[in-house]
Amino acid sequence: MISVLYVDDEPDLCELGKLFLERSGDFTVDTTTAARTALASEKIETYDAIVSDYQMPEMDGIEFLRAVRENARDIPFILFTGRGREEIVIAAINGGADFYLQKGGDPTAQFAELAHKIRIAVERRQAKNALKDSEHRFADIINFLPDATFAIDRAGHVIAWNRAIEEMTGVPATEILGKSDHEYGLPFYGEKRPLLIDLVFSDAEEIRKKYPIVRKNEDKFISEIYIPRLYGGKGAYLWFIASPLYDAQGTVVGAIESIRDITDRKHAEGALSESEQRLNDIINFLPDATLAVDRSGRVIAWNRAIEEMTGVPAAEMLGKNDHEYAIPFYGARRRIFLDLIFTPDDPVIEEYSQFSKEKDTISAETSLA
Incomplete structure (x- = not known):
């Protein structure tokens, strides 16, 4: 009525x-x-x-x-x-x-x-x-997102700019909403330029070239890059994902991009890489033939002494799994003494003599034909 x-x-x-x-x-x-x-x-x-x-x-x-x-x-x-x-x-x-x-x-x-x-x-x-x-x-949903997020319409006008991206860029929504002509590139690069979000409308090579690598997953574009001007010049490693916005008829009416600060993760990865490198240097320095595997059985260390013993260079063994490390010793993929760390009751223990265990370290002897 x-x-x-x-x-x-x-x-x-x-x-x-x-x-x-x-x-x-x-x-x-x-x-x-x-x-x-x-x-x-x-x-x-x-x-x-x-x-x-x-x-x-x-x-x-x-x-x-x-x-x-x-x-x-x-x-x-x-x-x-x-x-x-x-x-x-x-x-x-x-x-x-x-x-x-x-x-x-x-x-x-x-x-x-x-x-x-x-x-x-x-x-x-x-x-x-x-x-x-x-x-x-x-707008409420966008503002609730923890990742820095913005959206544009088909004409390139900014239609959403959430609180997280305000904090990341220092640009309030009131100054950017409604702007076009790639103005959203200014806070990141100091110039008006296409961002990952523009690939949604045009998968152009000149846009892809602006990123170290761009992956496409269905209708989404994903990338990472370091931007030195963020946070007042402190810089940050950023992870991006951009995808289309559809209307009820399935027509693309806009695009949305979320940006995550992964600086801490990158620093952690760098520290881990340095730690792993130091570990590899130590293992390579050991006079005894030495190998190491992760929980999945993937070879993560193969030192120079074991290269000399087996004739298999580290480059051919690192990253291999499925007991490939046994082949140089037994000519077949099989469990060896190393696997007793993960499965202490494995029958392979019967092949070794002089077995001893001290805390979490085990030792034994065997002979190979």
């Missing part, structure tokens, strides 16, 4: 309009003969639409329209008047009227047309409000 406020200084026309509109069963109509009375009513905020005459004493329909709009009311407003002068039509449109209808002719036809215009105006407002609600929910 659509609630309508009908304002006309002629009481008979108010009653006639109420009768015609409510007869369809789609409308409930309240009437008043003065615009000022309508504005003073607290109920004005509750109506789905306002229909107003133009020529009325004290306040005409255009003044009434402006007063409604000045109070931030987006209620659908239809000027329904016997006056058809061009300047009135222009004033109504400029003032924010949804429709302008001229009275006259067959009452049944003119009120049927009025009912039609009211329905259209109300549907437009509902659609507009639904879109606003959807955009607000989208």
